[in-house]
Amino acid sequence: MSEQFHDDPLKVAEDWMREGRPLAVATVVETWGSAPRPVGSHLVIDSESNFEGSVSGGCVEGAVIADALEVIETGEPKMLEFGVADETAWRVGLSCGGRIRVYVERVG
């Protein structure tokens, strides 16, 4: 139940926001099967592809970051889905066999 507060993604997001960096927050909203990170996990991304946190322990972060850059640009939130049933997702590699839904939104 312990939660690390230092270097946690939401804290980092607030710091980046104060610095005026455009950023997006990605959140795991649903998981099925053996998903590596629990519901509620965050990844924060700025417009220069810097990131903090994790939504999958490294499996799909690359794809999430690419979409986050678009979300920062347009301001339109996106719902992403990754899993073995999806060939694209398989290519980006959620090899643990789970499926996850990730909500990506711009801050501000």
Place this chain on the structure above:
Amino acid sequence: MDPLSLKKLNAARGARRAIALVTDLGDGRDRVVEEGDPVAGDLGDSLTKAFRTGKSGVVEADGREFFVNVHLPPPRLVVIGAVHISQALAPMATIAGFDMEVIDPRTAFATPERFEGVLLDAEWPEEVFKQRPLDPYCALCAITHDPKIDDYPLKAALEAKCFYVGALGSRKTNAKRVERLLAEGVPQAAIDTIAAPIGLDIGASSPAEIAVAVLAQVIEAFRKREIAAQLAAA
């Protein structure tokens, strides 16, 4: 995400207050809700459940889809008394997910050798609470058997609305303690919430068995707590 929501979330988490971010997945709008804030309808019921279980998830309410991301402060288990029960309790409580700490002003008991890897204070509880105040996400167990040490933290824990307050001692010892706390001005209703004798009645006899009984009771109190109701009544 609304920048103000982000600030409110972090402020509440830093202050050890339970808080949830509710995002409408249809239009992307969000708002923060603190535990005890009134929220009507199905969404309110979902939030009550989320605060009790600590589980985040997607919920359907009023024909819309919301994501409820709940942040509960990590529960602390504060034990007064660096005794055998505490030595057994420390690893068990840590495995169960509690931030365990032991306070005992008797330096002969509170030695790092006996409590390796445990947050240990060889100070009076009064002093420790000034640095790290108790709150509703703390459980307090007073198990020194010494009223000089146990009484103050029991009173402080009741005032702080800790989700669990337990005290070691026989029924006779407890009866005397009740008299002392009443004389100190602690309301009878608050005293009645103290788990005494401490621990679930599983016939525990060794310190390790008593630790199991105490931990089980603490978990029960945490999972079945009704903090919202308490806050509303306060």
